[in-house]
Amino acid sequence: MASLTVESPEALKEFVGKEIGTSEWLVVTQERIDRFAEATEDQQWIHADRERTKRESPYGSTIAHGFLTLSLISFFTKQVIQVRGVRLVVNYGLNRVRFPSPVREDSRIRAHIRLLSFKEFADAHEAVFACSVECEGSEKPCCVAEWIVRYYK
Numbered sequence: 001m002a003s004l005t006v007e008s009p010e011a012l013k014e015f016v017g018k019e020i021g022t023s024e025w026l027v028v029t030q031e032r033i034d035r036f037a038e039a040t041e042d043q044q045w046i047h048a049d050r051e052r053t054k055r056e057s058p059y060g061s062t063i064a065h066g067f068l069t070l071s072l073i074s075f076f077t078k079q080v081i082q083v084r085g086v087r088l089v090v091n092y093g094l095n096r097v098r099f100p101s102p103v104r105e106d107s108r109i110r111a112h113i114r115l116l117s118f119k120e121f122a123d124a125h126e127a128v129f130a131c132s133v134e135c136e137g138s139e140k141p142c143c144v145a146e147w148i149v150r151y152y153k
Helices: 009-015 030-040 050-056 066-071 073-080
Strands: 004-006 019-022 026-028 081-083 088-098 107-120 124-135 143-152
Touching: 004 009, 009 081, 009 107, 009 124, 019 073, 030 066, 066 073, 066 143, 073 081, 073 107, 073 124, 073 143
Parallel strands: 004 081
Antiparallel strands: 019 107, 026 107, 088 143, 107 124, 124 143
């Protein structure tokens, strides 16, 4: 259940520049990392080879793909906000994506969601969310991105 429910996209206007909320924690297991590696054909050893990462990686364990962490933004955002009164919601794209710190196997991550901007079009509304994904115990976020979402009437 989302921590905030708005009855229409227009109701988002009042949240521009404000923190909307923080998602629940999610454990990033090796199984999840392996499934993502299989789906994306990215089997690089820093994600898949536990023994080698213990010997050679500066992280000391396998780490999640940055794109795995990024792909969870929509999941986290649904926990934070629900927008009603729309026919279709579309992931329109991303701005300024960075992965400042790694997500080690079995780490817990969660997202902080803020609304940066809101635009109205003839057939849709566009919201740009600032998403900062934190990894428990890390000083730096593991992913920061601006996510553009279109809400069609």
